[in-house]
Amino acid sequence: MPRPLRVAIVGAGPAGIYAAxxxxxSDVATAPGVSIDLFERMPAPFGLIRYGVAPDHPRIKGIITALHQVLDKPQIRLFGNVDYPTDISLDDLRAFYDAVIFSTGATADRELRIPGVELDGSYGAADFVSWYDGHPDVPRTWPLEAEKVAVLGVGNVALDVARVLAKTADELLPTEIPPNVYEGLKANKALEVHVFGRRGPAQAKFSPMELRELDHSPNIEVIVDPEDIDYDEGSIETRRGNKQADMVAKTLENWAIR
Ligand SMILES: Cc1cc2nc3c(=O)[nH]c(=O)nc-3n(C[C@H](O)[C@H](O)[C@H](O)COP(=O)(O)OP(=O)(O)OC[C@H]3O[C@@H](n4cnc5c(N)ncnc54)[C@H](O)[C@@H]3O)c2cc1C
Structure with a gap:
């Protein structure tokens, strides 16, 4: 009788766990004895849900409950603190498993090729996000000494970073931020956070709901310069064909005229 299927998954973020x-x-796993082993570099699973998603997004963090239920299945084992390929090689995996799935995510920032990016006070979002989410690989402290902060990029991570910088530490206290982050945010000197995009409102990649959320804090005043509300033909086309882009542009327009 053939031996039951064994699968290894490298990376226990949502992709790896949902793959398991x-x-x-699936039909291939109906036979008894099928086993799936997840190998995770960090001591704990859930990848960027744990160490990327902003602390004031409990609904998204709540995905962890569903992921836990998967990990509770008796056919699945999780091995933490196992880094591929330092602790386990592809040859090891091939020797013991019928198939290997790699779901290691995208952990580092993309290189930003602009002059001065290497100067003091310039950071990639991945580092700052890792700090406020308590990632064990980053220092416990963060120098929040600037009164004016520029955030480059107009996607949801830019919104997370801007929101965390602009909210007060006490607003974030009910979330799961670690004590060192609360202390760091209490000392935050930022008064103005400027978000820069290289193109216009129609090209912003914000999700409409996350953008509107920026205006929900009583401690944040969102200001949009009316001069930035400018559409070329391509932008008008984008708005026509993309409901999300249109909603984002409308929100920005409303903020520009108030
Ligand atoms: C700042 C930020 C905020 C986000 N906010 C939201 C949000 O609000 N809502 C939303 O829906 N999505 C959000 N996302 C996106 C979401 O987190 C990702 O889409 C999702 O986590 C990707 O899942 P993944 O499993 O592919 O990768 P990851 O979550 O990155 O998981 C990969 C796993 O592989 C492990 N790993 C990496 N290399 C190795 C190795 N060599 N050996 C062993 N293990 C390894 C990692 O430690 C990690 O646990 C956010 C992302 C970021 C960066």
Missing amino acids: DALLK
């Missing part, structure tokens, strides 16, 4: 779940629900 999908596999167990």
